[in-house]
Amino acid sequence: MKPPSIEQLLNGIPSSLGSCGAVLREIEAELRSPQCSLSTVGAAIEKDPDLTSRLLRLGNSPFYGYTSRLTSVAEAISLIGIQRVQDLLQASSIIERFSGVEEKYVNMQSFWRHSLACGIAARVVAMELRLPKPDKFFVAGLLHDVGRLVLLGQSPDAAQQVFVLYNSRRMLLREAEMKVLGFDHQQIGGALLRHWKYPVALVGAVASHHHPAMAEVGRQEASVVHFCDYLVNAMQIGCSGEQYAPPLSMKVWEGLHLPLETVSSIVGAVDDQIDAVLAAFLRH
Amino acid sequence: MPRVKTEDLKEGMVVAKDVKNIDDMLLLPAKCQLAGRQISILKAWGVAEIDVEASDLIENQDPLARLSPEVVAQLTAGVKARFWQADESNPVFAEIFKLMLWRQARKEPKV
Numbered sequence A: 001m002k003p004p005s006i007e008q009l010l011n012g013i014p015s016s017l018g019s020c021g022a023v024l025r026e027i028e029a030e031l032r033s034p035q036c037s038l039s040t041v042g043a044a045i046e047k048d049p050d051l052t053s054r055l056l057r058l059g060n061s062p063f064y065g066y067t068s069r070l071t072s073v074a075e076a077i078s079l080i081g082i083q084r085v086q087d088l089l090q091a092s093s094i095i096e097r098f099s100g101v102e103e104k105y106v107n108m109q110s111f112w113r114h115s116l117a118c119g120i121a122a123r124v125v126a127m128e129l130r131l132p133k134p135d136k137f138f139v140a141g142l143l144h145d146v147g148r149l150v151l152l153g154q155s156p157d158a159a160q161q162v163f164v165l166y167n168s169r170r171m172l173l174r175e176a177e178m179k180v181l182g183f184d185h186q187q188i189g190g191a192l193l194r195h196w197k198y199p200v201a202l203v204g205a206v207a208s209h210h211h212p213a214m215a216e217v218g219r220q221e222a223s224v225v226h227f228c229d230y231l232v233n234a235m236q237i238g239c240s241g242e243q244y245a246p247p248l249s250m251k252v253w254e255g256l257h258l259p260l261e262t263v264s265s266i267v268g269a270v271d272d273q274i275d276a277v278l279a280a281f282l283r284h
Numbered sequence B: 001m002p003r004v005k006t007e008d009l010k011e012g013m014v015v016a017k018d019v020k021n022i023d024d025m026l027l028l029p030a031k032c033q034l035a036g037r038q039i040s041i042l043k044a045w046g047v048a049e050i051d052v053e054a055s056d057l058i059e060n061q062d063p064l065a066r067l068s069p070e071v072v073a074q075l076t077a078g079v080k081a082r083f084w085q086a087d088e089s090n091p092v093f094a095e096i097f098k099l100m101l102w103r104q105a106r107k108e109p110k111v
Helices: A006-011 A019-032 A038-046 A049-059 A073-080 A082-097 A108-128 A134-143 A146-154 A156-168 A173-181 A185-195 A200-207 A219-235 A250-256 A260-281 B036-044 B069-080 B091-107
Strands: B003-005 B026-028 B049-051
Touching (some): A006 A146, A049 A073, A049 A260, A082 A260, A108 A260, A134 A200, A134 A219, A146 A185, A173 A185, A185 A200, A219 A250
16 A cells, blocks of 8 residues: 655644634734733633643643742743743644544553653753753654654554554664655654644754754754653653664764753753643643 | 762761772771761862762662662663663763663662
8 A cells, every 4th residue: 555645644634723723823812912911811821721720730840840839820921921831832732632643553641751751851951051942942842753643643554554564673663654654753743833834943843853964944953852852762751652762863962062961960850840741731 | 889979978978998099098998987077088189989888878879789780780781772772882872871770770679
């Protein structure tokens, strides 16, 4: 059977976001309005009780490390910042969108655990390196393997062929994807985020996280995610289908200028935050 | 017996082997229990690390110390299997590998 093309995989996916999409659009509209305030944005979010509880759970988790308890959305927004809230809601809506994917080859809880761990690590690395907007790195880490979900959700037959080949001998899952499909999860993920009109740096990071040098834009994000994907695979926190820590490019590592002794604190931060962040993003 | 960096030494740890300076002068004898003064002596002489007896105090330094060689070998093999490539001559790999091994060792039940 002929494997599907990237376009065919994306055909079945609407070009807008799921249920959070409406709230996100409302927030965006709110932000453009001259009457915008924390309480009007907060009110837009509070219309969705599920989003509200996620935001408060995240705001009260070690992810942000606030000591006092956040009780209202307005309070959460004022501390976390509106841009970050938007990023987090967007991430949350993507997780929700893929909730029904067949779990024969990849357990969804485990997939998101891996992805969130990569996001947490990427955010901590960005903070260590004093890069602007560390939450952008969180989103890039969170979504780096989303192409796998598109394949599993849109073409279970092709996904099965990939996993049958992968399980037949020692190889990387990405190599099995290339052999069966002629492209890999990076390309699918990049195409999906372009389809959803995500920022180009995020598209670049997801589309090139295994070879950041090839990213025309978002190379720094791709490099951070490249390292963090390696690290959390080595930590064996969750699994996105790949059972090995993929090769770490020494060129990318050197380009990051991350002191080797900080890796220990990154590992510690991921271990400290993962359970609370997972609880904030996943309903079950 | 675990080797601990001088800056990580804690009072109450027990010196495992005689500590001498480069002129072979004895600074601390084996079996000596460390107090603040002993640690200061090591710092004053610029001793980077010493061997100490295994104890709960060093759990944070080297969690492998309290495990049997068989368990350590098993953990090492398990952690190595996680990597697609394991180049032990690469210092970045070596450090990350050590971190992963220690992290795994801390999850082992106490013996």
